[in-house]
Amino acid sequence: MRQDVLKWTIARYFEAIQQPLPASLPAAITPDPKAEDWGTEQVVHDTTIEFWDAGVIVVEPKQPAGKDVVISCGVHGNETAPIELVRDILQDILSGQLRVCQRVLFLFGNPLAMVNGTRFVDTNMNRLFSGAHQQGTSLEHQRAAQLEHYVTRFYRQSQRFHYDLHTAIRDSAFEKFVIYPFPHDNPYRKDQLTFLAECGIHTVLLNQAPTTTFSYYSVRTHQANGFTVELGKVQPFGENDMSRFTDVDRMLRQLISQPSLQLPEFDPNRHQIFDVQRTINRETDDFKLHFAENVANFTEFEVGYLLATDGSKEYRVEQAGERIIFPNAQVEKGQRALLLVKPIALEQLKLV
Ligand SMILES: O=C(O)CCC(=O)N[C@@H](CCC(=O)O)C(=O)O
Numbered sequence: 042m043r044q045d046v047l048k049w050t051i052a053r054y055f056e057a058i059q060q061p062l063p064a065s066l067p068a069a070i071t072p073d074p075k076a077e078d079w080g081t082e083q084v085v086h087d088t089t090i091e092f093w094d095a096g097v098i099v100v101e102p103k104q105p106a107g108k109d110v111v112i113s114c115g116v117h118g119n120e121t122a123p124i125e126l127v128r129d130i131l132q133d134i135l136s137g138q139l140r141v142c143q144r145v146l147f148l149f150g151n152p153l154a155m156v157n158g159t160r161f162v163d164t165n166m167n168r169l170f171s172g173a174h175q176q177g178t179s180l181e182h183q184r185a186a187q188l189e190h191y192v193t194r195f196y197r198q199s200q201r202f203h204y205d206l207h208t209a210i211r212d213s214a215f216e217k218f219v220i221y222p223f224p225h226d227n228p229y230r231k232d233q234l235t236f237l238a239e240c241g242i243h244t245v246l247l248n249q250a251p252t253t254t255f256s257y258y259s260v261r262t263h264q265a266n267g268f269t270v271e272l273g274k275v276q277p278f279g280e281n282d283m284s285r286f287t288d289v290d291r292m293l294r295q296l297i298s299q300p301s302l303q304l305p306e307f308d309p310n311r312h313q314i315f316d317v318q319r320t321i322n323r324e325t326d327d328f329k330l331h332f333a334e335n336v337a338n339f340t341e342f343e344v345g346y347l348l349a350t351d352g353s354k355e356y357r358v359e360q361a362g363e364r365i366i367f368p369n370a371q372v373e374k375g376q377r378a379l380l381l382v383k384p385i386a387l388e389q390l391k392l393v
Pocket residue numbers: 117167207208209210211220252254256269366367368369
């Protein structure tokens with residue numbers, strides 16, 4: 042009996058970093074010491090599946106149809122729904138049930154944090170891309186550098202995609218949404234918005250500045266169509282309602298198994314767009330949010346409402362319609378503790 046590819050990832054990663062596995066882990070990630078390993082390469086239906094590293098799996102059809110697709114998950118270790126979704130797609134490829142015609146790089150981002158059941162171990166890995174990993178030596182710094190290296194080694198053809206799958210810490214008024222990384226002078230893509238809508242994702246946040254996230258890295262460095270994709274709320278392994286993700290699962294499978302994806306016409310009414318107005322970084326030890334833990338992403342407060350204090354500095358709602366995203370008072374100093382977004386009309390975007 043073969044190990045499943047997720048359990049194999051955990052076993053391989055812990056071998057590589059020469060650390061013992063914790064005695065008790067969730068069943069979904071507990072390696073079976075007696076099970077057969079995947080080795081370094083498998084061939085299924087004329088497609089080679091290469092195991093470049095723990096959690097770094099390249100699917101290489103004999104005659105690729107033109108797209109290079111990166112699908113990553115587990116950059117935050119406790120965001121389990123995307124990890125289970127990617128595992129299931131991979132299992133179907135490895136068993137021959139899903140025939141792939143595009144080149145695909147699957148990544149399980151942070152196996153150490155997956156085992157810990159935490160967002161990260163030493164530091165938030167999704168702040169360490171575009172070279173930021175050079176400023177430290179933790180395992181997360183090392184892993185971010187390796188992930189950049191593997192993405193660089195993978196991208197070869199000109200049509201490039203990267204869907205970095207996450208879940209949010211809080212509930213969200215719009216359960217699924219994406220962060221569209223800052224495109225610099227490039228237009229927003231109608232076909233990508235339509236693909237996302239077919240995934241059941243109709244809410245889009247436009248980031249208006251460079252960041253050190255994984256998706257921005259692929260967009261900026263490799264000219265990929267890339268997104269941070271938020272698929273609901275963090276849950277422990279085995280407790281996700283995977284029926285919430287059937288559209289995402291179906292569209293990712295179509296993307297990698299069809300030579301040319303048949304999408305409906307672009308329809309502006311399918312998308313609601315938010316512009317990031319303000320990014321509030323934590324500056325002091327005394328950063329506080331002035332609303333409850335259970336207040337959902339996209340909640341709107343009245344103008345003047347005191348959202349947060351950072352030492353003596355106050356952050357209030359400045360404009361009608363501002364909504365909160367990703368509030369987190371526990372972030373390291375210098376990191377983003379809150380985003381404020383506002384709806385904008387799709388007509389205002391440069392679209393192609
Ligand atoms: O729910 C939260 O507070 C965070 C969820 C999450 O991990 N979001 C990503 C967004 C990355 C981006 O801005 O593209 C993150 O914070 O890394």
